[in-house]
Structures are given as structure tokens and as C-alpha cells.
Amino acid sequence: xxxxxxxxxxxxxxxxxxxSAAPAPDLTxxxxxxxxxxxxxxxIYLRHLALMVLxxxxxxxxxxTRLRRYLWSHLSILGDxxxxxxxxxxxLFGFLxxxxxLALWFGLIWALWYFRLREHPVPGLSVTNMFSVSLALxxxxxxFVGQYAGLRYKLTRTRWRGIRAGLDGSAWGYGxxxxxxxxxxxxxxxxxxxxxxxxLARPRIANARVGxxxxxxxxxxxxxxxxxxxxxxxxILMWVVAIAVVAVAIGGTFxxxxxKSEEFTKLFSEPSLRTLVLAAAIGFAAYLLFGLxxxxxxxxxxxxxxxxxxxxxxxxxxxxASAISTWQMxxxxxxxxxxxxxxxxxxxxxxxxxxxxxxxxxxxxxxxPNGASIQQPADHGPGxxxxxxxxxxxxxx
Amino acid sequence: MxxxxxxxxxxxxxxxxxxxxxxxxxxxxxxxxVRVRASTIDLTISRADNSTVVARWPVxxxxxxxxxxxxxxxxxxxxxxxxxxxxxxxEQRRQLAQTVPALERLARPRPSAGGRIALFGSALVIVIGLxxxxxxxGSEAVAPLVPHVLQAKLGExxxxxxxxxxxxxxxxxxxxxxxxxxxxxxxxxGHPHKITVNVVKGGPxxxxxxxxxxxxxxxxxxxxxxxxxxxxxxxxHEIGHAVHYHPIKGLTRQFxxxxxxxxxxxxxxxxxxxxxxxxxxxxxxxGRAFERxxxxxxxxxxxxxxxxxxxxxxxFEQLMGKETSDAAKMLGMWSSHPPTAERIxxxxxxxxxxxxxxxxxxxxxxxxxxxxxxxxSSTRTPKDPPTTVRxxxx
Numbered sequence: 001x002x003x004x005x006x007x008x009x010x011x012x013x014x015x016x017x018x019x020s021a022a023p024a025p026d027l028t029x030x031x032x033x034x035x036x037x038x039x040x041x042x043x044i045y046l047r048h049l050a051l052m053v054l055x056x057x058x059x060x061x062x063x064x065t066r067l068r069r070y071l072w073s074h075l076s077i078l079g080d081x082x083x084x085x086x087x088x089x090x091x092l093f094g095f096l097x098x099x100x101x102l103a104l105w106f107g108l109i110w111a112l113w114y115f116r117l118r119e120h121p122v123p124g125l126s127v128t129n130m131f132s133v134s135l136a137l138x139x140x141x142x143x144f145v146g147q148y149a150g151l152r153y154k155l156t157r158t159r160w161r162g163i164r165a166g167l168d169g170s171a172w173g174y175g176x177x178x179x180x181x182x183x184x185x186x187x188x189x190x191x192x193x194x195x196x197x198x199x200l201a202r203p204r205i206a207n208a209r210v211g212x213x214x215x216x217x218x219x220x221x222x223x224x225x226x227x228x229x230x231x232x233x234x235x236i237l238m239w240v241v242a243i244a245v246v247a248v249a250i251g252g253t254f255x256x257x258x259x260k261s262e263e264f265t266k267l268f269s270e271p272s273l274r275t276l277v278l279a280a281a282i283g284f285a286a287y288l289l290f291g292l293x294x295x296x297x298x299x300x301x302x303x304x305x306x307x308x309x310x311x312x313x314x315x316x317x318x319x320x321a322s323a324i325s326t327w328q329m330x331x332x333x334x335x336x337x338x339x340x341x342x343x344x345x346x347x348x349x350x351x352x353x354x355x356x357x358x359x360x361x362x363x364x365x366x367x368x369p370n371g372a373s374i375q376q377p378a379d380h381g382p383g384x385x386x387x388x389x390x391x392x393x394x395x396x397x
Numbered sequence: 398m399x400x401x402x403x404x405x406x407x408x409x410x411x412x413x414x415x416x417x418x419x420x421x422x423x424x425x426x427x428x429x430x431v432r433v434r435a436s437t438i439d440l441t442i443s444r445a446d447n448s449t450v451v452a453r454w455p456v457x458x459x460x461x462x463x464x465x466x467x468x469x470x471x472x473x474x475x476x477x478x479x480x481x482x483x484x485x486x487x488e489q490r491r492q493l494a495q496t497v498p499a500l501e502r503l504a505r506p507r508p509s510a511g512g513r514i515a516l517f518g519s520a521l522v523i524v525i526g527l528x529x530x531x532x533x534x535g536s537e538a539v540a541p542l543v544p545h546v547l548q549a550k551l552g553e554x555x556x557x558x559x560x561x562x563x564x565x566x567x568x569x570x571x572x573x574x575x576x577x578x579x580x581x582x583x584x585x586x587g588h589p590h591k592i593t594v595n596v597v598k599g600g601p602x603x604x605x606x607x608x609x610x611x612x613x614x615x616x617x618x619x620x621x622x623x624x625x626x627x628x629x630x631x632x633x634h635e636i637g638h639a640v641h642y643h644p645i646k647g648l649t650r651q652f653x654x655x656x657x658x659x660x661x662x663x664x665x666x667x668x669x670x671x672x673x674x675x676x677x678x679x680x681x682x683x684g685r686a687f688e689r690x691x692x693x694x695x696x697x698x699x700x701x702x703x704x705x706x707x708x709x710x711x712x713f714e715q716l717m718g719k720e721t722s723d724a725a726k727m728l729g730m731w732s733s734h735p736p737t738a739e740r741i742x743x744x745x746x747x748x749x750x751x752x753x754x755x756x757x758x759x760x761x762x763x764x765x766x767x768x769x770x771x772x773x774s775s776t777r778t779p780k781d782p783p784t785t786v787r788x789x790x791x
Contacts, residue, residue, distance in 0.1 A: 035469065039510030044467065046517035052660035053524045069467040080419065080428055081469060081483065083462070126558070161428050162421035162481040211426055345662035374426035376479055 025317055027366040034360040036074035041349040044070055061095065062088030067352070072158060075356060078368055086157035086385070093384035094153070106131055140182070145175030149385065151204060156381025160210055163376050169207035177203070194221040194228045201309050210315065211374040219312035224305065231301040238293045245289060295334050296326060303329035310363065316373075319366040324358070332358055418489070420451060423479025433482065435496040440473075442482060452480065461502040471503060525657065532653030540642035540649060545590050548645055549609030556595065556607055564766075566596040566616055571765030574758035575632065579612060582633055582698045586640040594632070598766045602716075604631050606638040608645045616766045623715060628762070629753030630708025630744075633699045637691030647687065689743070696744050704753045709744040713737050 048063030065088045072084035113127040152167040159165070181199050185192040198221045205217040303326045310322040324332075336354060339347035420431040420442050430445040440459065442452045454475045462481075463471040473482040473493075484490045484503075494504035566572075572594070579592045592610040600617035607613065612635050622628045638644065692709060699706035717737050754762060 037510060039514060040507075043508065043510050043513030043517060046514060046521050049661060050517055050521040050524050053521070053528050053657060056656050057660045066467050069463060073463070073468040073470065078428075080421075083468075083472065083481075085462075126561075161426040162423045162479050163426045164479075213426070369426065371427035372425050376424055 025367060027319065028368065030078060030365050030368075032360045032363055032365070033076045034074055034356040035076075036071065036353060036356060038350060038353045041067075041070060041353055045349045058092075061091035064088075064091065068154075071352060071356060075360070077160065077365065080161050083159040083162075084157055085159060086153070090153075090157075090384045091386050094386045097384060102135075105134070109134060141175045141179040144178035144182075145171045146386070147178075148174040148204070149382070153382055153385025155208060156379075157385075161371060163211035163374060164381070165208070165210045166377055166379065166381060167204075167208050169203050174200075174203050191232065193232075194224045197221075197305055197309070198224070205309070205313050209377070210369075211377055213316050213369055213374045215313060215315045217309075217313055219309060224308055227304060228301070231297065235294070235297050235301075238297055242289055242293045249285070291334070295330060299329040299333060300326040302333060316369050317367050318369050321364045321366065322362050323364070324362045328358060328362060418482060418484040418486075421479075421481045421483075422451070423481065431482075433484075433493070435493050437496070440482075440497065456497045456499055459497065459499050461500055464502055465505045465507050473500060473503070525661075528653070528657055532650050532657070536646045536649040536653070540645040543645055545609065547609075549611065552607035552609030552611040552644070556611055556613060560595075560597050560613065564598040566598050566766035568596075568761065568765035568767060570758070570761030571763070572596065574754055574762050575614070575628075575765075577758075578629060578753055579632055579636060581702060582636040582695075583610070583640060585698050585701045586636065586694065588636075588640040592636065592639055596765050604635050606635045606644055608648070610639045612636075612639065619763060619765070621715075623711065624708075625752055625754045625759045625762075626705040626708030626748070627712040627715070628708070629699065629704060630695065630706070630710075630712050632753075633695035633706075634691050634709055635695075636698060637694030638687065640694065641687070641690055643687040643691065647684070688740070692740055692744050696746060699750070699753070700746070703750050705748055705750040706744075706746040707748045708753070710741045710746065713741045713744070717741070 044066055048059070048066065051059040051063060065084070065086055068084040068086065072082040075082050109131045110127055113130060117125070148167075148169075148171040152171065155165040155167045178200055181192070181196040185196045198219045201219060202217050205215050208215045303324050306324055306329065307322050310320050313320050332355065336351045339351055339354075418431055418433060420429045421427070422429075429451060431442045431451060432445050432448070434441040434443070435456075437456065439456055440454045441450055442454070443450045458475045459473055460476050461471045462468070462474055465471060470483050470485055470490075473484070474480060484493065487507075490503040494500045494502075575594045575596070576592070579594050583590070583592045588610075590610050592612060594612040594614060596614045596616055596619070598616050600615050602615065602618045602621055604612065604614045604618055612632070614632075618631060619628055622631075696706050696709055699708075752759075
């Protein structure tokens with residue numbers, strides 16, 4: 001019997017013969033298990049913060065490493081825990097390496113200014129301006145390069161069943177690709193987002209491996225474009241409604257208030273309980289408006305995208321799936337963000353804890369790899385890591 | 398390689414520690430449920446299903462990867478090997494550690510979360526308090542110790558940046574006059590460094606002090622001053638900043654607060670936005686305290702020299718007269734300066750004492766930018782050198 005369907009992403013393209021006689025692959029479902037405790041995580045985090053203040057931030061490399069060791073070892077797949085074997089000093093060397101590169105870059109800019117521009121200065125273009133502008137231009141591509149190199153570092157320091165994970169491919173290639181796609185997407189009013197999402201997920205997934213077991217990715221932007229177009233225009237509609245509501249509300253409030261400008265200024269120059277109540281009311285109203293109109297639509301799309309990317313990923317005979325809902329994505333994207341910002345960073349452990357619990361709850365693994373066929377890789381990965389990430393990107397842990 | 402062949406002789410007088418656990422050989426990702434026999438000499442690992450020995454590790458080679466604070470289950474491994482032994486049951490780990498002292502870390506009890514939160518939470522509060530105190534009071538002690546050459550270099554760099562594209566007034570006699578008074582006031586305060594006053598052509602009606610005892614006056618301030626006592630009052634106020642090392646103290650505090658906030662928030666960008674608002678408020682609070690101190694010192698120094706000290710208050714009154722409201726008061730905590738009315742009250746002095754400048758000095762100062770300010774009858778002779786110059790290109 002012939003099947004000609006695109007429903008099964010892992011089937012060969014076109015029509016295939018149904019080999020009913022072949023033994024059905026083992027697709028026993030399982031989920032990761034996270035058994036970390038929020039209290040223990042806070043114990044580690046508070047120590048990290050105290051050391052950060054004592055060392056003026058230089059202990060962050062070791063603090064980050066301790067947190068990762070905790071999180072990794074409390075997450076297991078198929079009964080085997082992950083290990084994180086990175087060292088704080090490797091992160092320090094990565095940071096210092098990038099610092100040296102920046103110093104060389106500054107030296108180059110200074111030399112250009114000294115030998116070329118000093119005698120014929122361009123108004124408003126000082127050596128520090130040239131350096132800042134060049135960094136701002138390089139910042140975006142370098143942040144992408146840093147993200148990929150940082151992922152490579154983290155994976156090479158991650159072990160499962162004693163086997164090192166890894167990430168092949170060029171970080172610079174990824175940086176150029178990501179910069180190009182981001183630029184194109186911005187130029188087309190975000191209409192290329194599916195292409196960007198799939199195009200950037202592909203190298204991150206398809207180049208990843210555990211030992212000699214490579215991941216595969218079968219996603220195609222075309223699969224998700226239809227739903228994206230729906231989301232795109234729904235999003236615009238929601239913005240129009242939100243802006244209209246805000247305009248009506250502001251118009252009404254100002255005509256009702258009859259507050260003198262001096263009183264209004266006093267409200268914020270000498271904060272009182274009234275100021276706090278007013279600020280809280282405005283914040284709550286804005287939150288309600290965006291929380292009801294904009295964010296659910298965005299979370300709906302993000303949840304769909306995540307489910308799609310996961311379902312198109314496999315590792316050998318192991319398949320993956322996720323049933324993450326819009327509401328769960330809201331908790332991941334919006335609530336986690338609010339927790340971190342409103343607690344001025346003290347909520348980080350809670351966010352990490354919530355994230356790993358979500359992974360454990362919503363990532364389904366079908367089948368198990370043949371462990372004996374997965375070999376320890378020969379390479380140990382880079383000797384240092386995350387310098388670019390530390391310098392150009394704002395990341396968690 | 399620490400892993401012994403499986404057919405090696407068993408260790409003498411083994412202590413039986415029956416335990417089911419996971420073994421990874423470090424070569425493949427195969428996971429085996431195993432039993433472990435520990436002796437004082439080696440660790441024998443055999444398959445749980447058929448008792449085949451899969452590894453024998455000499456205890457002298459054994460290490461524990463990680464610790465019980467960070468690892469859910471610290472793995473046991475031979476030194477330098479990728480192989481792992483993972484024992485989930487804490488009681489079995491404790492028994493193994495008793496048999497093999499090198500694995501003592503396996504038996505350490507898991508630290509209590511509540512205890513650690515209390516310990517490190519308190520430590521964090523104390524450290525923040527100490528850091529804060531260090532920044533607040535340490536800057537007082539450290540600022541005068543910063544080499545003056547460095548302060549001056551920093552001040553010159555900032556001055557060049559600020560006056561970029563503007564004309565500097567170079568009327569020699571005027572500059573001599575204002576620098577003379579500045580250094581007299583500095584000496585009266587016991588300030589050990591030379592003070593340099595620069596005059597920039599134009600506005601706003603303002604003056605500021607930079608690190609390294611560099612003062613910058615805008616000529617509009619001199620133009621619009623009612624008399625020399627007002628210029629002397631503003632100058633004395635700026636000298637107040639210089640002798641208290643306010644610029645370098647402000648920078649030190651700003652840097653300290655930035656480091657503290659950055660350390661506490663981990664550099665998360667949106668928190669950074671919020672905390673930089675907090676940092677700004679603290680800087681403004683510092684600014685108001687510095688202004689009050691400079692006002693008081695300025696008046697005190699003028700009185701010490703026997704010079705008319707009513708210029709500070711009268712200058713503020715003149716400013717107030719031009720404004721419909723007290724902007725600093727309205728801005729409250731968002732203002733870098735105290736309310737002007739409060740400053741007038743604090744600096745009000747009788748108009749007694751000798752003038753700050755001689756008539757000739759005052760005239761020279763008013764023409765420091767090459768024209769007789771407010772006095773159309775006074776003109777520059779053709780022989781005079783040009784009295785304004787653009788700052789050198791940087």
C-alpha cells in the first residue's frame with residue numbers, strides 16, 4: 001500500500017511503501033523528571049548574590065556554575081541524571097579573552113583616529129564615539145555568535161550517562177545567518193518570522209548531539225506560515241483595539257480629572273500613598289489591557305511554534321512532542337518576566353525552578369536510544385566559554 | 398586508566414555493601430543496573446542481573462564528582478575517567494563512604510535549605526549594608542587620596558567633551574582675576590591644589606566643577622550678574638565643591654552604586670532599567686547634599702577672607718525672580734539641587750565686607766570674552782590679541 005502524505009514529518013518525502021511487516025519501533029513515552037527544591041536553589045542563589053557584592057561581580061562565573069550544577073543534576077531523562085562539568089575559571093577565561101579582543105579593537109580604532117583623523121577631525125566624532133558606534137553595529141551579530149558559542153560551551157559541559165553532549169557548526173556562520181534573517185524580518189514588517197524561527201532553530205537542533213548521537217530537525221517554514229499569517233493580522237487587530245481603548249480611557253480620565261498640572265507634578269515629585277495607589281492602578285489597567293488583548297495572542301503563537309519545533313525534532317529513534325498550552329506559555333513568557341522584574345532579580349531561582357518544572361511536565365519523549373551505539377565523542381569542546389555572551393547578551397543561567 | 402579488567406583477582410576480605418545503582422562505562426551511553434562490593438582496596442562493580450563484573454576501581458583512584466550541596470547525587474568516578482557510578486540511595490552512599498574514607502563527601506548530609514537561606518540571606522543583607530556604608534563614607538576618605546594628576550586628566554577630558562564646539566574666553570586679565578580669587582578661596586579652605594577656572598563663551602547661566610579642581614564658568618553668568626559679589630558667590634560655591642572633592646566623590650559613589658545594583662540584579666536588562674532609575678535617584682540625592690555643603694562652605698570662605706558674602710543668596714534671588722516657580726522644589730526628589738528658597742535662606746548674609754574684585758579686575762572679567770559686557774562704550778583695541786579661541790581638536 002502506498003502513502004502519499006505530508007502528515008508524518010519523519011517519513012521520506014513523496015510516496016512510500018507501507019512495510020507492515022517491519023517490527024514497530026519502541027515508542028514508550030516518558031517525560032524528564034525534575035526533583036529540585038526551590039529552597040535549596042535559593043540557598044545557592046543568596047550565597048551567589050552575597051559573593052557577587054563582596055567581589056564586585058567577579059564571582060559570577062563560579063556562582064553561575066554552581067547554579068547550573070544544581071539544576072542539571074536535578075533533571076533526569078529515562079532515569080539518568082544530567083551532569084554539568086563546567087568550571088568557573090573557564091567562564092572567567094572566556095570573559096577575559098573577549099576583554100582582550102575588545103582592547104585590541106579599541107587600539108585599532110584609536111590608531112585609525114590618531115594617524116588619520118586627528119589632524120582632520122570630523123565634528124562630533126571622537127575616538128570614544130567611534131568605538132561606541134562600532135560596538136553598537138557589531139553588537140547584534142556578536143550577540144548571536146555569543147548565543148551559539150555559549151550553547152556549544154554549555155552542551156560540551158553537559159553529560160548524560162557519562163557521555164558529553166556537543167554542538168557542531170560555526171558560531172560565526174550562525175551569527176551571520178541570524179543577523180541576516182533578523183534584518184530581513186525587520187525590513188518586511190515581521191512577515192518573515194516563521195522563516196527566521198525555523199531557520200535559526202535548525203542549526204541549533206540539527207548540529208546538537210549527545211556523544212555520537214545527532215539530533216535531526218525536519219521543520220519547514222511553509223508548515224507554519226498559514227497559522228502565522230492568521231496570528232499576524234489578529235495581532236494587528238488587537239493592537240488597534242488596545243490603542244483605541246487607551247485613547248478613550250485617557251481622554252475620559254483627563255476630562256474628568258480636572259487636576260491642575262502643579263498637583264500632578266507634586267504627585268510624582270513628593271511621592272505619597274496616593275502616588276503609589278495611582279501608579280499601581282495605572283500599571284494594573286495597562287496589564288489588564290495588554291494581558292487580555294495582546295499577550296494571549298502572542299502566547300498562543302509561541303506555544304504553537306514551540307510544539308511545532310519540538311515535534312519536528314528527533315534523536316535517532318527517539319521522537320519528541322510537547323503539549324504546551326497557551327496558558328503555560330503565558331506563565332513561561334509573561335509571568336516569569338514579571339517575577340524577575342518586579343522582584344528586581346530576586347525571583348530568578350523561582351523562574352528557573354518554574355521553567356524546569358514546565359520542561360518536566362510538557363516535554364514528552366517517545367522511545368529510548370540504544371545506549372550501546374552512542375559513543376563518547378573524541379573532542380572535549382572549547383577550553384573556555386561564554387565570553388561574548390557575557391559581554392554582548394543579557395542571559396540568565 | 399583506573400578501570401581494572403573484569404577478570405582481575407578479587408580484593409582480599411571484601412566488605413559486602415549490597416546496593417543497586419547505575420554504572421556508565423564512559424565509552425558508550427549504555428546504562429547498567431549494578432551491584433557494588435567495596436573493600437579498603439577496591440570497588441568491584443558487577444551487573445545486577447547476572448553478576449558479571451564490569452569494572453574494578455582501586456580506591457586510591459576514586460573521586461567524588463561534586464558535592465551534596467549542588468549535586469542531587471554526586472557521582473563516583475575513577476580519576477581521569479569518563480566512567481561513572483551513581484548511587485541514588487543516600488543510605489547506601491553513606492555505607493560506601495564509611496567503607497572507603499576517600500569517598501567521605503558522599504556521606505555528607507544535604508545542607509538544610511532553611512538554614513542556608515537564613516545564613517546567606519543575612520550575609521547578603523550585611524554585605525549590602527557594609528558595601529553601602531563603604532560607598533557612602535569610604536568615598537569621603539578615598540576621594541582626597543586619588544592622585545591629583547589622575548583627577549586632573551579626567552577633569553580635562555570631561556571639560557573637552559563638554560565644551561566641544563564652543564568658544565573659550567581667553568581675556569588674560571579677566572582670567573587672572575577670577576583665578577586669583579579662586580585660589581585665594583582655595584587657600585582659605587586649606588586646599589592643597591591649584592584651582593583652574595575656564596570661561597566658556599555663551600550660556601547657560603551656570604558654572605560647574607570637574608575633578609582635578611577644574612572649574613568652568615559660562616560667560617552669560619558673568620554677563621547677567623548684577624555685581625561682582627554674585628560672581629564671587631557662585632565662584633565660592635564652586636570652590637566649595639572643589640575643596641570637598643565632590644566631583645570625585647560623586648563619581649566614586651555612582652560607580653559603587655552601579656556595581657552594587659548590577660551585582661544584585663545579574664545584569665538583566667529590564668531590571669537594569671529599573672535599577673538605573675534607582676541609581677539616578679541616589680545620585681540626585683547625593684547631588685542635593687553636595688549643593689548644600691558647597692553653599693555653606695562658599696559663604697564661610699568668603700566671610701573668612703572678609704569679602705562680601707551676600708552674592709550667593711542674591712544670585713539665587715535673581716534666578717528666582719526670573720522663574721514663575723521654584724523648579725527644584727517642584728521636582729522634589731528628581732531635582733539635583735535643593736529648593737532655591739531653601740538655599741537663599743541658608744546663604745543669606747548682609748552686604749558687608751570688601752568687594753571680591755578690584756574695579757580693574759571686575760572690568761577685565763566682564764570683558765574676558767573680548768567685549769565689554771553690558772557696556773557698549775568699552776571696546777577692544779586693535780592691538781589686543783584675539784580673546785576667544787575654539788578648543789583644540791581632540
